[in-house]
Amino acid sequence: MKEKTATILGSTGLIGSKLLELLLDDKNYKVIRVIVRRPVKFNNPSIQTEVIDFSDTESFKKAIAGSDAIFCAVGTTQKKVKGDRMAYYKVDYDIPVNAARFCEETGCPVFSLVSSVGADSTSKNFYLKLKGEVEDKIREMNIASVSVFRPSMLLGKRKEFRLAEEVTKAISAPVSFLFPSKYKPVKAENVARAMIAASKLAAPGFKVYHYSEMINLIETS
Numbered sequence: 519m520k521e522k523t524a525t526i527l528g529s530t531g532l533i534g535s536k537l538l539e540l541l542l543d544d545k546n547y548k549v550i551r552v553i554v555r556r557p558v559k560f561n562n563p564s565i566q567t568e569v570i571d572f573s574d575t576e577s578f579k580k581a582i583a584g585s586d587a588i589f590c591a592v593g594t595t596q597k598k599v600k601g602d603r604m605a606y607y608k609v610d611y612d613i614p615v616n617a618a619r620f621c622e623e624t625g626c627p628v629f630s631l632v633s634s635v636g637a638d639s640t641s642k643n644f645y646l647k648l649k650g651e652v653e654d655k656i657r658e659m660n661i662a663s664v665s666v667f668r669p670s671m672l673l674g675k676r677k678e679f680r681l682a683e684e685v686t687k688a689i690s691a692p693v694s695f696l697f698p699s700k701y702k703p704v705k706a707e708n709v710a711r712a713m714i715a716a717s718k719l720a721a722p723g724f725k726v727y728h729y730s731e732m733i734n735l736i737e738t739s
Contacts, residue, residue: 519537522550523566523584524712524717526628527617528591530558531630532672537589538565553581561678572613582620587628590614603644611652618656618664621637627662628720630713635670635728637701664724665716667732671703700728706734715739 524547528534541550541566553567554557558567568581577624582588592613599605620627636643639650653666697739712732716725718739727735 522546523549523551524585525553525582525585525588526591526599527553527589528632529554531591532706533713534589534591534707536707537591540707540710540714541589544714546714547587547709551581553578563716572616572652573608575616576629577618578616579623581623582617582626585621585624586622586628587627588617589630589632589713590617590663591632591713593632605706608646614652615655618659618661622659622661628664628717629656629661629663630717631656631667632709632713633666633668635684637668653726663720663722665713665721666712666724666726667709668700668726668728669704669732670701670729672676672709674704683691689726695733699730701706704729704732708736711736711739 524541526534526537526541529538530540531550533548538550538552540709541547544563549566550562550564551568552560552738553568553570555570557569557573560567572578588615592609594606594609596606599609618629625660633651633653634646637649637653638646641647641650647676656664656666673712710731712727715735715738716727720736
């Protein structure tokens with residue numbers, strides 16, 4: 519039986535780090551490839567690290583080639599790009615769209631993307647519009663199975679402290695049971711678990727998962 523390779527983009531982020539942790543314990547994938555822009559040391563022989571310049575499309579495509587499933591959990595913040603919207607697009611649009619394009623071109627059958635609740639290319643909100651544009655572009659591609667995950671507020675410990683996010687969590691947590699299902703806060707680990715479950719299911723076509731669908735994926739996998 520062919521040893522399957524799972525490729526992660528965004529492996530140092532909140533969801534990506536959980537994906538890496540869970541995939542290392544998953545017998546379905548024997549090789550875990552992480553594509554990063556800077557060298558990262560991992561003490562596990564199952565991890566293959568590909569350090570690339572994401573604007574170098576040839577290197578990017580080569581790093582994607584041979585994957586059986588691609589998990590894209592990249593994302594930046596206005597603070598990190600100092601309010602530069604073009605820089606924001608280079609991370610949150612160019613990387614996932616190119617990853618999906620190379621997924622299609624190299625014949626990888628499964629692509630999983632972290633988007634956002636409310637993603638809509640017609641939105642007047644910059645962030646939600648961007649996420650919607652990414653989804654629209656990937657929907658046009660000929661990839662056998664595409665799973666898009668739209669979490670609301672993410673729960674989990676980030677490497678970097680985000681004051682506004684922590685305040686929102688503290689305020690929202692006691693009343694989260696009142697939220698409509700798709701807007702319920704969700705643990706980053708559960709998003710990662712749902713992504714892995716969907717990759718194994720490999721449902722044909724383009725599927726969108728909100729909170730309840732993610733929990734259902736986990737419970738039925």
